[in-house]
Amino acid sequence: MSMISTEDLYQVYLANPIISTDTRNITNGCIFFALKGDLFNANQFAQHAIEKGASYAIIDEEQYVSEKCILVKDVLSTLQDLARHHRKQLQIPVIGLTGSNGKTTSKELINAVLAERFKTFATFGNLNNHIGVPLSILAITPSVEIAVIEMGANHQKEIELLCTIAQPTHGIITNVGMAHLDGFGGFEGVKKGKAELYAYLKATNGYTFINRNNPNLLEMSAAAGLHKLVYYGTENGNTIKGSLRSSDPYIEVDWTNHDESSSVKTQLTGSYNFENILAAICIGDFFDMTPMEINTGLAQYEPKNNRSQLTETASNKVICDFYNANPSSMAAALNNIAVLSADKKTAILGDMFELGPESAEQHEIIAKQAAASGLDKIILIGKYFFAYKDQLKGVFFETPAEAADYLQKNSIKNNLVLLKGSRGMKLENLLQYL
Structure with a gap:
């Protein structure tokens, strides 16, 4: 045959x-x-x-x-080849997006902004791997005017492969952090892996959006020799300059695009999302959208998928951030709850996966940060955190089931609760006891 x-x-x-x-x-x-x-x-x-x-x-x-x-x-290779062929027929801007933290939230924010003017397509959920990216490309119909494609990776050469499928004309790395250290071989490996997007944009003369406040991204973009750069950040001299007006609990941002100043109140919690919001503003501005269009898109976006999602239960306010976790996002989430206004605060943290040889050290760092955070209660769950039960302040459990049993007998009430851990910890099962 x-x-x-x-x-x-x-x-x-x-x-x-x-x-x-x-x-x-x-x-x-x-x-x-x-x-x-x-x-x-x-x-x-x-x-x-x-x-x-x-x-x-x-x-x-x-x-x-x-x-x-x-x-x-x-x-699989047939699916990928078919997607490449379809992509070549699409004469539209495709924004390729990757990063250690904030990928999906940034993708949703960028899409929310661009959709105020354009017929957009954005990666559904987190279909961002070697199967998800071709499926995403093949879901782009002829009516689409601009696409936002999320690209995830846990080892080197993966972003390089995904770029051959998505063929981005524009790109953004949200940040580089302590994620998938096992597959990448440490933090320098993470930087090298994510920088494959910059290498593709350099080779194809594409545009790159860069957070000028992030020294790692500046170093990586310089090493890649990029020259079509669009900057955003908190200083003068950027295409988009922004400042965080408030983040208690929802983020308000003031921003300027050379010509005019503007403000927007979002439905996002977590000051760490400030840079994701600025990225969406920068991309909307690049595609000649008005400040009113940009602000409308941002204000209307409601976080879902248990990423920085503030949920009110019968007893507590819960920051649902249990879609995933790594040391960078965990530290940011702890810093965030520490500065939010609440009479009583609790952090319930689950193990972080895919950290390889650095796993013990990184869990110890986060456990120490939690112990020193001044929160009223710290609950740490999973075998990696459990190793520190005799050394550090907190309530420790080896499994989420043990934690659920504890929460049923020791109910938490009138607290602001941070619930965060890696996907495999399934911390969503604890929400019913909060």
Whole structure:
């Protein structure tokens, strides 16, 4: 059986422009891509997808061939090649976005701003890896005028690969921090990995938005030899100059774009989001949006996905920030709750994953910061934090289940509570006891 060319498959895609990789989400007329992982082989479900309404199934194991199956050498690389081909047909600005912290919030803010004037597309949720980015690109329809594509990575060469798929014309690294240290091989490895976006923009003569207050980003952009630079920050001489007026609990920002000054009150909490808001202002301004359009987009954005989300329960106000955690974001969240106004404050922190050899040291640093924060109560959960139970102030549990049992018997009331940990800790399960 001869293999189908990317161009021929693209014609099939144009006639059936919805892609699915999950038989639970089959829509009539979609194309099902039978991906494989360590624990699954979707080739086995190709026929099931067709029976549920898929027009075609893309498979890479001949034994599963049936009518409406298209056999290829490798389903994942075929998906990526199809996305590259589709991207080349799109004559629109694509903003590539990566960073250690704030990626998804920044992406949502940028999209909220740009959507006030343009027909936009932004990465759905956090579909930001080697599968998510091609799926995102293939979801861009001809009516879209500008796209914001989030790119995540936990090892080097990953951003480089994603850039070949998303082919960004503009780019931004939100920051570089202590995240995925295991995969990147330490902090210098993180910088090197994220800088692959700068290298791509240099090679393709793209525009780069840079936070001038971040010395790591300035160093990385200089090393990459970038020259189409658009700066934002707190000093004069930037395209966008901003200052944090208030962040208790919601962020208000004053900003200037050379010509006029403006202010905006957002629905975001956490002073660490100030730079994400400035980035969105800078990008909106770059695309000739008015201050009123920019401010409207920012003011209307409501945080979701348990990122810097302030939730009122029957008993407490809870900063829900348990989508993910690393030492940089954990330190910022502790600094933030320390300065917020509240009669009583509690921090409930869960282990941080993917830190490799630095795991013990980084958990000790955060546990010490929490102990010294002056908060009324510190609860630390997970095997890494638990190692410090005899050395530091706080209530320690090895598992979230033990913490849940404690919270049921020792209820917290009338507190401002920070609830933060890595995704795998599933701290959302504790919210019902707060």
